[in-house]
Amino acid sequence: MIADWHALMSEYEHPQDIKENTYELARDFVASGLDPDKSTIFVQSHIPEHLELASVFSDLTPLAWVERCPTYKEQLRELKGRELTTYGFLGYPVLQAADIAIYKADAVPVGIDQLPHLELTREIIRKFNSLYKKHLFPEPEPILTKIPKLLGIDNRKMSKSYGNYIALSDTPEVITKKVGQMVTDPERIHTTDKGHPDICTVHSYYAAFADPKVVEEVRRGCENALIGCTECKKRLSKILIDYLEPIREKRKALSDSKVEDIIKDGGRKAREAASKTIGEVKRLINLAL
Numbered sequence: 001m002i003a004d005w006h007a008l009m010s011e012y013e014h015p016q017d018i019k020e021n022t023y024e025l026a027r028d029f030v031a032s033g034l035d036p037d038k039s040t041i042f043v044q045s046h047i048p049e050h051l052e053l054a055s056v057f058s059d060l061t062p063l064a065w066v067e068r069c070p071t072y073k074e075q076l077r078e079l080k081g082r083e084l085t086t087y088g089f090l091g092y093p094v095l096q097a098a099d100i101a102i103y104k105a106d107a108v109p110v111g112i113d114q115l116p117h118l119e120l121t122r123e124i125i126r127k128f129n130s131l132y133k134k135h136l137f138p139e140p141e142p143i144l145t146k147i148p149k150l151l152g153i154d155n156r157k158m159s160k161s162y163g164n165y166i167a168l169s170d171t172p173e174v175i176t177k178k179v180g181q182m183v184t185d186p187e188r189i190h191t192t193d194k195g196h197p198d199i200c201t202v203h204s205y206y207a208a209f210a211d212p213k214v215v216e217e218v219r220r221g222c223e224n225a226l227i228g229c230t231e232c233k234k235r236l237s238k239i240l241i242d243y244l245e246p247i248r249e250k251r252k253a254l255s256d257s258k259v260e261d262i263i264k265d266g267g268r269k270a271r272e273a274a275s276k277t278i279g280e281v282k283r284l285i286n287l288a289l
């Protein structure tokens, strides 16, 4: 799902890029290997049933549950200059819960920082099922990947809003520039200082993208002051450029009309499932159909 309603929650003052970003993300999905014949790729705002379920969930979610979300507090702190103390932004995780429940998902692939949101989804679902005495929604479990968290180049949470990410579409020049800006071990000032790869953002990218032998070699080199940060970053740039090359090529080969067709087809399939669920919800809570 491409979460454009969610994007609007923080970008409502400057929404001009949302449409373009939506198409770019669909392109990323397909270029990275999602097969639209197996995976339904759709745009959140094409499925109004998400908002209907979010409204039902909002009615039963106590304010305290959303106010305690750590990512909410963090984003208020980090996204300075934007007015985010809004009703919509506070309700961000309630819409997320609806995004998940509307398809009766029993598992969700998430990054580790999203676990509190998933826990909130589980709580909302538990309360819904208990209030209306029917196990309509399963409580979704997290699916964490081998690297459950990859920080942005500035060592903060990676986020499009913070501009600290490496895009799948970045050119080799941009990748090299961004890797050059990556935060390293702050205690390693001179090449002769021994480093601590475990607190270095650069090394976390090696762990995610390099061959395990290279990861170990760089670790030893850093810990024993055998390589400098400039060389280490140069090597990482090359690894990332090679890794992203086939994705970049596939992105280029996808025409705009192909991307539009994928989103439309996905939207049709998603809407069918979502409208079935919302019908069940309305019958259960006794709304007139």
Ligand code: SF4
Binding pocket: 184, 185, 188, 195, 196, 197, 200, 201, 202, 203, 218, 221, 222, 223, 227, 228, 229, 230, 232, 233
């Ligand atoms: Fe980080 Fe590499 Fe420098 Fe070590 S040598 S601190 S792993 S950039």
